[in-house]
């Protein structure tokens with residue numbers, strides 16, 4: 380297959396209003412809960428990304444009818460908690476860790492067998508973190524040495540457990556809560572550090588009794604989900620590329636309307652402010668049970684920081700672009716406590732370190748982070764390793780580099796951010812296919 384490469388050049392100052400697409404985490408969950416609900420749910424602001432479309436296709440393979448009346452809209456005809464139909468076909472989650480891990484929990488309680496598969500990158504990502512606690516609940520899931528494909532055996536009676544997560548992971552928490560819908564008794568999940576709570580909030584919105592507070596969630600089986608409409612906010616992680624871009628390009632000012640501001644997602648905002656960024660929140664409001672607001676970011680000189688470790692789970696997907704901000708900042712930035720980055724779509728510590736080094740940036744890797752010497756970024760060629768966030772982060776680096784930045788293998792940007800190229804060029808990037 381031919382791979383799409385991009386080149387990013389310095390352009391003009393960034394200006395305008397950038398409407399980034401819908402939140403990926405919320406879109407996956409809205410499809411899943413809509414599918415299991417009684418009645419019809421309408422999702423607005425749905426992310427038309429490859430990850431979330433893969434989840435939609437999997438649910439359709441399991442007998443859920445869905446319509447797409449417009450771009451960014453889905454009507455999901457729920458089949459009820461016990462209405463999914465098994466299929467002998469493999470269920471392809473594409474590139475999405477979220478899709479596969481949440482579906483593993485959801486499928487563990489069904490009466491039928493299923494097989495979950497993924498692309499090359501997903502096939503290397505650890506699944507024992509979900510299969511082990513699910514097995515404690517009575518699930519039977521076979522893996523290839525802890526890796527996909529997952530063979531989920533149906534017909535198992537699950538029972539609730541109390542489980543303390545060994546790592547901060549909203550995906551593992553959510554997998555257990557979804558299995559908990561089918562379990563006898565109570566399922567409790569305790570986290571070492573609170574993570575995004577979309578599953579908990581959305582279960583409550585679909586009428587399932589759930590008790591949750593930061594770091595803890597508890598529910599019992601034996602209830603029903605009631606269809607409800609979901610308004611998906613714009614994805615803070617997608618906004619993150621523009622927050623860094625406008626911060627580092629002199630003369631820039633961007634407005635990012637209606638961005639989801641769930642506090643478990645906005646660690647990058649705090650990190651950038653600690654570095655000296657000028658980011659304002661306007662029109663803060665609530666939409667669909669989630670805080671949203673318009674972000675206004677202006678250029679400001681950034682300086683290096685020692686990133687507070689407590690922020691790490693709240694910005695787990697934003698490290699690639701934070702590394703670019705650190706490379707463009709004055710002084711040294713130290714990141715620790717972020718070992719989870721090594722098991723994302725790529726090893727994001729290693730891919731960022733090799734990419735930044737190729738652009739002449741001094742960066743030292745640690746097992747759980749990196750130390751980055753800010754200063755000049757040069758031109759050069761980097762490999763995204765098929766990782767969407769790495770590709771977009773280096774597109775941002777190109778804005779301030781002393782020469783063109785060539786980014787290999789950018790097809791995967793469509794997994795989380797379809798339309799990135801046009802939105803970026805519309806506000807002043809100088810980015811295009813090679």
Ligand SMILES: O=C(O)C1=C[C@@H](OP(=O)(O)O)[C@@H](O)[C@H](O)C1
Nearest residue numbers: 404477547548549550551695696
């Ligand atoms: O629950 C979710 O929607 C997600 C949780 C995070 O993964 P982990 O649970 O592995 O930290 C994040 O990296 C991913 O992009 C989306």
Ligand SMILES: C=C(OP(=O)(O)O)C(=O)O
Nearest residue numbers: 474475476477478696723
């Ligand atoms: C890690 C990510 O997603 P997932 O785990 O769903 O593949 C991401 O989008 O950065």
